[in-house]
Amino acid sequence: MSFLDLLKKNLDQIKINQLYRSIPSISAHAKKYISLNGSVYLNLSSNNYLGLADNEHLKKAAIFAIEKFGCSSTASRLVSGNFDIYNKLESTIAQFKHTQKALVLNTGYVANLTLLQSLAKDAVVFSDRLNHASIVDGILLSGAKFHRYAHCDIEMLEKLLKKETSNKIIVTDTIFSMDGDAAPLKEIVKLAKQYEAFVIVDEAHATGIFGEGRGYAYQECVSSDIDCHMGTFSKALGSFGAYIASSELVIDYLINNARGFIFSTALPPAVIAANLASINYVRKNPQLGKNLLSISDNIRQFLKKLGFDVGNSVSQIIPVILKTNDITLKSQKLLLEKGVFVGAIRPPTVPKNTSRLRISLRADLDENDLKLIKDAFVHLGNAL
């Protein structure tokens, strides 16, 4: 078999398993309503939770930065030096997250990859089984010894911590991307103190929403017990890129060791300016996240009453777990008939037999939108 035949065989098998993916072409990505193959749908598939992706403040800041600084940052920051706005963004994040320092990385994926690769190489890592793929990849790249504990299973985590003697790192998402549930941060922090572990949290889905936008650790009052906070600008903050907020020592270590920082061209000025505008916007509008969480509660209760399995969601991400790929894809189509577009999530993004619809809500949904969502799920419930 030729090499290309091998690739084709892989794709054929993916199709047989109903796991084939293609990229839907949609217009007006950032908007609440999108058009897909000529029809208009309410978009509940994006991570633009606060609707900031087309916010006027962000757009103006980005355009101004392009006019002033051009389109590229032209090299890695260690080589070509800093624009002022990088420093401004990093000091703003550090202040917002109540840490000594912050460092901006090009994506959330790269941030986790390079953070774990550089920090974990002489450590033992304890990672929640449902942590984001970028965390898993970073651990693998570091070559560190690691344990995966069952999802949010504190007892199992403690057993594993007891077994190891030194340089322990616990890493967890705070809000899990495909389940919308929350890590038991208070318990994790307690164990970390008891067993002398360093704690890293990924706030990709909590930043901008929980804790007045500062994240779930802040809301749970354990912010200062976390050693390293990672978060993204690409979701609720409506832009692109990621940050790591931590102590001066850790950030200095990363600047000197993190390959994803050292060997990659920095984000362009327009993105940095939009990120800064976004953080400032959230700081001035801390109620945005709260509104979103109350909308989410409303929809979650409604779905539960209809008998749908929404797992342990406590956030703007609500899974509707349907188990098989077949039923999940059918359900996605049934919701489309009623004007609602949600993602159909299948393995390997989620474990086998837990295929699901993933509803991601946004803060600017009004009464009419909520009615549309509810009607669509009544339709789905009747059809299944």
Ligand SMILES: *Cc1c(COP(=O)(O)O)cnc(C)c1O
């Ligand atoms: C989306 C996501 C990332 C990756 O962030 P990008 O900026 O999209 O690369 C990392 N961690 C979690 C938990 C995520 O959901």
